[in-house]
Amino acid sequence: xxxxxxxxxxxxxxxxxxxxxxxxxxxxxxxxxxxxxxxxxxxxxxxxxxxxxxxxxxxxxxxxxxxxxxxxxxxxxxxxxxxxxxxxxxxxxxxxxxxxxxxxxxxxxxxxxxxxxxxxxxxxxxxxxxxxxxxxxxxxxxxxxxxxxxxxxxxxxxxxxxxxxxxxxxxxxxxx
Numbered sequence: 001x002x003x004x005x006x007x008x009x010x011x012x013x014x015x016x017x018x019x020x021x022x023x024x025x026x027x028x029x030x031x032x033x034x035x036x037x038x039x040x041x042x043x044x045x046x047x048x049x050x051x052x053x054x055x056x057x058x059x060x061x062x063x064x065x066x067x068x069x070x071x072x073x074x075x076x077x078x079x080x081x082x083x084x085x086x087x088x089x090x091x092x093x094x095x096x097x098x099x100x101x102x103x104x105x106x107x108x109x110x111x112x113x114x115x116x117x118x119x120x121x122x123x124x125x126x127x128x129x130x131x132x133x134x135x136x137x138x139x140x141x142x143x144x145x146x147x148x149x150x151x152x153x154x155x156x157x158x159x160x161x162x163x164x165x166x167x168x169x170x171x172x173x174x175x176x
Contacts, residue, residue: 023155032115035072039112040121042071053102053127057082057095068112077111077118103128144169 005011025033046067051060061082068076082095085104100106104126111120124138144165151161 029117032117033119036077036112036114036117036119039068039071039073039114040110040119043067043110043112044108044121044123046071047108048125051100051106051108051125053100056097056099057084057087058097060100061095064108064110068110071112073112073114074116075113077113077120080110081107082109083107100127105134140169 043064047060047064050063061080064080064082065076068080079094081093083090083093084098084100084106087093087096087098088105088107106125106127107122108125109120109122111118126134130138147165147168148161151164
């Protein structure tokens with residue numbers, strides 16, 4: 001590297017410079033992020049009309065991908081998940097030939113890229129009567145999600161958001 005900068009040149013690390021530049025978004029970048037989010041909302045609206053018992057996870061994933069591109073996505077932000085029943089317990093999984101049935105949870109997790117910016121969406125669907133314990137668990141997650149809004153602010157590092165959430169709910173998570 002010394003040869004490329006010469007005797008008097010210096011090599012400096014630029015991670016902090018690049019990171020600080022990426023933190024501040026222009027109005028155009030903000031609009032691109034909003035559009036990516038809007039595409040995900042449109043996809044969710046379409047999926048809520050087509051997802052139903054009897055359709056396989058893979059068929060639903062195909063419909064999800066079709067809706068993403070039809071609504072303007074450049075590509076997926078990450079591999080989308082469309083999982084049901086016991087498959088929703090897996091942290092990362094792929095859609096299978098399993099048919100969606102009543103009285104089981106269905107998980108949709110997807111994101112799109114638009115203008116180089118990525119969005120991320122995750123929603124749960126349930127056909128039938130949700131068991132009380134499942135409802136309690138889902139409500140716990142929802143409350144933790146809502147609590148993050150008390151800590152999220154411009155310029156705040158993720159750890160400063162996660163720590164108070166963890167300590168707020170630690171006893172609920174660790175209790176039987």
